[in-house]
Amino acid sequence: MSTVNGKHVAAQGTWLDTCRAAGADVPALCHHDPLGPGGRCGACMIEVDGRMVRACATPANEGRDAVTDGPALREYRRDLGELMLSEGAPAGDAGKLVAAWGADGSRYGHAPRDDRHDASHPAVRFDARHCILCRRCLEACAFVAGEFVFAIEGRGAGTRLAWGGGPLADTSCVSCGACVTACPSGALTAKPGADR
Amino acid sequence: MPEPQPHPPAAVRLLERAGRLVPEPPPGSAVTDLAAGLPVAEVAERRGLPEATVRGIATFYAQLDRRASACEGTACRFAGGAALREKLESVGPVAAVRCLGHCYAAPAFRSGDKVFTCPPSESLANWLDEWGEGPSPMPDLKPAPCSSLAAEPVVLRDVLPGAARDPFAAYDLPAGDAILDAVAAAGMRGRGGAVVATADKWRLARATPAARRWVVANGDEGDPGSYVGRLLLEEAPHAVLAGMLACARATGATRGIVHVRVEYPRAARRMREAIAAAAARGAFGGTFGVEVVVGAGAYVCGEESALLRSLEGLRGEPAPEPPYAAERGLFGEPTVVHSIETFAAVPWTVANRRASGTKAVCLSGAVKRPGVVEVPLGMPLAEVLERGGGGAPDGRAWSMALVGGPTGRVLPASRFATPLSWDALPGMGHAGVVVLDDTVTPRALAEHLFAFAAAESCGACTPCRAGTARLAAMRDRAALERLLGTIAAGSLCGFGRGVPSPIRDLLEHFGEETLR
Numbered sequence: 094m095s096t097v098n099g100k101h102v103a104a105q106g107t108w109l110d111t112c113r114a115a116g117a118d119v120p121a122l123c124h125h126d127p128l129g130p131g132g133r134c135g136a137c138m139i140e141v142d143g144r145m146v147r148a149c150a151t152p153a154n155e156g157r158d159a160v161t162d163g164p165a166l167r168e169y170r171r172d173l174g175e176l177m178l179s180e181g182a183p184a185g186d187a188g189k190l191v192a193a194w195g196a197d198g199s200r201y202g203h204a205p206r207d208d209r210h211d212a213s214h215p216a217v218r219f220d221a222r223h224c225i226l227c228r229r230c231l232e233a234c235a236f237v238a239g240e241f242v243f244a245i246e247g248r249g250a251g252t253r254l255a256w257g258g259g260p261l262a263d264t265s266c267v268s269c270g271a272c273v274t275a276c277p278s279g280a281l282t283a284k285p286g287a288d289r
Numbered sequence: 290m291p292e293p294q295p296h297p298p299a300a301v302r303l304l305e306r307a308g309r310l311v312p313e314p315p316p317g318s319a320v321t322d323l324a325a326g327l328p329v330a331e332v333a334e335r336r337g338l339p340e341a342t343v344r345g346i347a348t349f350y351a352q353l354d355r356r357a358s359a360c361e362g363t364a365c366r367f368a369g370g371a372a373l374r375e376k377l378e379s380v381g382p383v384a385a386v387r388c389l390g391h392c393y394a395a396p397a398f399r400s401g402d403k404v405f406t407c408p409p410s411e412s413l414a415n416w417l418d419e420w421g422e423g424p425s426p427m428p429d430l431k432p433a434p435c436s437s438l439a440a441e442p443v444v445l446r447d448v449l450p451g452a453a454r455d456p457f458a459a460y461d462l463p464a465g466d467a468i469l470d471a472v473a474a475a476g477m478r479g480r481g482g483a484v485v486a487t488a489d490k491w492r493l494a495r496a497t498p499a500a501r502r503w504v505v506a507n508g509d510e511g512d513p514g515s516y517v518g519r520l521l522l523e524e525a526p527h528a529v530l531a532g533m534l535a536c537a538r539a540t541g542a543t544r545g546i547v548h549v550r551v552e553y554p555r556a557a558r559r560m561r562e563a564i565a566a567a568a569a570r571g572a573f574g575g576t577f578g579v580e581v582v583v584g585a586g587a588y589v590c591g592e593e594s595a596l597l598r599s600l601e602g603l604r605g606e607p608a609p610e611p612p613y614a615a616e617r618g619l620f621g622e623p624t625v626v627h628s629i630e631t632f633a634a635v636p637w638t639v640a641n642r643r644a645s646g647t648k649a650v651c652l653s654g655a656v657k658r659p660g661v662v663e664v665p666l667g668m669p670l671a672e673v674l675e676r677g678g679g680g681a682p683d684g685r686a687w688s689m690a691l692v693g694g695p696t697g698r699v700l701p702a703s704r705f706a707t708p709l710s711w712d713a714l715p716g717m718g719h720a721g722v723v724v725l726d727d728t729v730t731p732r733a734l735a736e737h738l739f740a741f742a743a744a745e746s747c748g749a750c751t752p753c754r755a756g757t758a759r760l761a762a763m764r765d766r767a768a769l770e771r772l773l774g775t776i777a778a779g780s781l782c783g784f785g786r787g788v789p790s791p792i793r794d795l796l797e798h799f800g801e802e803t804l805r
Contacts, residue, residue, distance in 0.1 A: 132609030133750045135779035145778040150609030172775040176755035200768070201759045225751065241339035245604065246348045248587070250758040252748030257341040264341075 095157045104153035108146060109137055111153040117161045120170075120190050122277050123227035124149040134227055135173050136190065138166060145169065167194075175200040177225060180250070181207070184223045184279030207253045213260035216268045216284055224254050224280035230272035237271035254280070318602025320585050323347050324551070336602065349604040349747075352551045352586025354384055357400040361744075362388025362513030363691055363723045364653040366737050368395035369413045376417045387588060387741060389552050390516035392651065392723065393433055393659035402554035403428035430555070433520045433651075434660030438677055442663045443637045443645040444480070444517070444630055447525040456563075459531035459636050460572035465538040469495075471642045472539070472635070480630045480648065481719050482711040487631070493615040494540040494623040502542035503624040504533045505614075506632050507596055508549040508556065511588040512694030513741070515721035517649040517661045518629035522549060522556035525633060526563035530572075530579060532632030535639055536625055537577045545579035546619075548596060550586075557583050588745035592782045593626045595747070606749040607782035630719075650709065651721040652678040655685050664709065671705040674724060681726065688727040689798075691734065693718035695741045696787025699734070699794035716790050731799035735792060736761065742788045752779030757788060764804055766796060 097115035123131030132150040174196025207221040231243040246255040322332040333340040359374040373396045391397035394406035406429045407416045473488035510518035549557040590605040599605035618624025656678030687702040742757040756776040763769040773789035795803040
């Protein structure tokens with residue numbers, strides 16, 4: 094057995110799985126349940142035996158004590174939220190999480206990484222300012238639709254979600270809406286009135 | 290409890306799911322196609338990949354762009370790299386590269402597949418002045434200088450002046466079990482300070498059921514201040530190949546890849562010649578084949594998981610570990626990855642069944658005789674610099690040293706008595722030393738490290754991507770320390786987790802001087 098916030102629980106899968114089995118709420122943005130760990134957003138940080146680990150990508154072991162809250166974690170989450178606000182404007186679940194962490198954009202200024210906007214598609218709208226590069230859309234597109242509309246382009250601070258050279262309407266998108274459902278940050282939204 | 294199911298990296302998973310990852314792809318990959326100048330649409334067609342994915346690959350690698358490039362590594366930065374760049378820009382467009390592995394002759398630039406450095410007999414100012422008037426600059430074709438302070442040199446034994454061993458003798462190896470036994474008895478570990486014992490890694494690869502296993506030599510030596518990999522690839526490729534063959538025998542691997550950075554064209558050439566020569570002699574015994582794959586320019590590909598994605602022809606981004614490569618590596622198959630230096634030490638280790646007790650240390654910056662020097666592990670840095678490097682050049686005084694590259698450690702001159710070992714200096718990694726004189730301020734080094742981190746962050750994870758981009762603007766010590774903490778804790782791979790290390794050292798030893 095291990096413990097999560099003092100509660101005994103059998104270690105299972107990753108620490109994210111184990112925490113959830115113990116009823117502990119661990120935030121995760123890039124993790125997408127059927128698709129496995131992303132390890133990219135950094136939101137699912139917890140402490141195991143006093144050491145910070147990313148819960149989604151760390152296998153859980155027996156005999157450990159995990160906590161999902163504490164001063165160091167709160168400080169880390171606030172700072173991560175500030176970094177997210179420094180490069181974009183997450184909305185949706187991500188936006189709520191960032192606000193709940195106490196991040197208000199006061200630490201690192203605001204220099205948007207990407208401000209493209211695409212409204213060409215009849216059903217889906219993309220606003221890059223809200224994109225946190227979690228890639229859930231990309232994986233959902235492949236798994237649900239079997240399509241490869243999205244890709245990641247560039248590197249470092251120039252990294253961005255892309256779909257080839259032209260407008261979103263000109264891609265192989267089948268308008269299934271899987272990407273909109275998967276998007277945790279309001280970057281991909283359904284157009285009002287669009288039938289999904 | 291059931292073991293957690295290993296997840297393959299997302300990109301591979303997608304390709305597998307779509308049935309696009311064929312078991313035996315045609316020679317080369319999307320990356321090699323793009324490097325050969327094929328247009329995105331054609332590469333997508335050849336490789337059965339979506340065009341958007343290929344565009345993503347094409348925009349990840351820096352060196353698909355073949356302009357002349359000025360080295361912005363640490364040694365070049367502090368040896369007049371800016372003046373060299375200015376000169377190059379007066380002639381034509383210039384790209385940046387980090388680094389060319391000519392740190393001992395800094396500053397360096399690359400044009401085509403040749404690297405140029407200022408001849409030691411000339412001052413940089415004169416060399417740059419004469420450009421366009423006198424004879425054209427000559428490419429630097431000499432191997433990196435090297436020497437030994439170890440009682441029995443291991444890594445450099447075939448490259449030191451006077452070494453004259455038959456290169457084919459290296460391939461004379463015992464059977465797989467005996468090799469594994471010897472490596473285990475020696476307690477061998479990777480020569481970058483690896484935590485996992487080499488024998489354990491090999492056993493795991495052997496024990497993992499698979500149709501095929503791989504041995505990969507990681508020649509993505511992107512760290513400024515480290516060039517022993519290049520020296521060995523160029524001057525002792527047979528030792529590296531023999532180490533890979535030993536690993537293949539011990540693990541049952543049938544395929545080998547030597548990944549060579551595109552910044553090291555001569556190394557790729559020499560390695561290909563050595564492979565052909567060994568194959569012609571039957572040295573690989575018919576059960577093992579090795580090929581050279583040239584990278585496309587991304588520092589993060591030094592990370593094991595990123596390197597494997599790059600070898601698969603995808604964006605060279607790191608993936609969460611576990612699963613480790615020894616279980617699930619290249620194309621999802623068991624893969625043993627070591628550095629060039631580690632493989633070069635394997636044949637000696639197999640023959641001697643004990644730890645070498647040495648480390649090849651690359652010296653550059655403010656020393657009279659820069660070069661690779663093999664030293665006993667634990668020799669104080671000051672002694673390495675004095676005896677191996679000949680001390681500080683006349684009239685110059687040391688201020689500090691960067692040990693282990695941009696994710697390594699900074700030691701102020703007052704701490705040069707520190708022994709060079711992974712115990713005494715945790716985080717020193719490959720232990721390459723760029724020693725700086727007192728004309729270089731802590732702030733200048735900090736700015737260089739900030740710029741390096743921001744330029745080479747791959748962008749896959751938020752803490753490293755957004756965090757490294759904000760380092761340079763930080764002017765408050767507590768705020769900078771907090772940001773470093775977030776980057777160190779939250780980053781996906783060893784690069785992001787290591788970026789804070791030398792900056793924290795600067796703050797500890799130089800305090801406010803680091804900030805302005």
